[in-house]
Amino acid sequence: MNTYSVVVDFRRGYNRAERCLITLERLAERIDGDVERWLIVDRPRLSLGKLAERHGARTLTLPGLARGARLNAAANCSHGEVLVFIESTSDLSDKWLYDIDQALRIQAWDALALAAERWPASVWLRRIGRARLQTQVFAVQRVWFERLGGFDPDLDSQAERDLLGRLQACHARVLQCRPEECRRSVS
Template sequence: MGSLCFIADALVTGAMLPRHLGALHSVALESSHVQLLMTTSQPDPRLSQLESRYQARCLLTPELTLGERLNHAALSSQADWFVFACQPSCPTSAAWPKIISRLNAHKLDVLMIGMSRPGLFERLLQRFFNKPPLLPPYFAVTRSWLEKIGGFDPELDRDTLHDLLQRLQTCPTRIQCIKVPLKAPLHFHPPTDDPTPSLRRPP
């Protein structure tokens, strides 16, 4: 499988960011080839506390779109796999060994984490009502494929995660899904443009 870099944006995860880091920290403790990155456009002293507590690194990039922030984070890492948070909800700590095992055991390029692949009827309904597909809590993508498609669209903010996943699905990528227990229900809408909710009520 190689090395892993987990990237969680404070705007995307909101007040659940500490729970994301808490679950991922247990993964990082198991291997020296795991890196935890946080991205944010707004300074917050509590992020420094999270850095220290969970041995994560915070990248503060004011005035950048979400697409630019995620690209900046990916460029700062030499990992073979990137695992991006897409939702406030996250898998439980106990679910991550199963997820890592899937990345180790299967030849694939993209892993949709935390939800099953939508069926034909669900996809037709989404297309009929012109609704974007539900984002998984996380998705993993190889460095090679992230580079092949040019990374996230730097012009996009709240839609950049949907855009990247749609582009990956139109390419000849080997995509799998894995459904695991989550700490909170999934959100059906992209992140809000308001950055203030992040870390408002850390658990």
């Protein structure tokens, strides 16, 4: 049984906060283990604070820091054996936490990254067919996170990619897949 610290960086995507917290509550009920929830915000918002409290989450106000530094600060405040970092704008299945639990606990992966294709907003660029993969969920065993010193505190959009690369360079067992492929990979 793992304990999880789920961190959602709400620098953007505030309008999805309630839906995200409701989903996290449902997901936490489906796994064997405790799930603590952390919300990172850039400035205090009374409505988000009340929402977090209602759904058993805690908020951290971290203005002006790069994403790597924000995620490290949340990891340092949390207590879970597994750290799970979510992109706040992601639309995820209702089983993703269960799938991560299966991969990390039963199949002994050290880290898991769920990535989805993100198409550029420009119609012209879509015609070229240049989607890029964006990490939606990044889960890592705390021992590996601490062994590598966490995220590079100076990195913003590439913080997760950098840590994934360092994990692979250290021969950690890393599973990278799209959300729809994850269930097949862990079954």
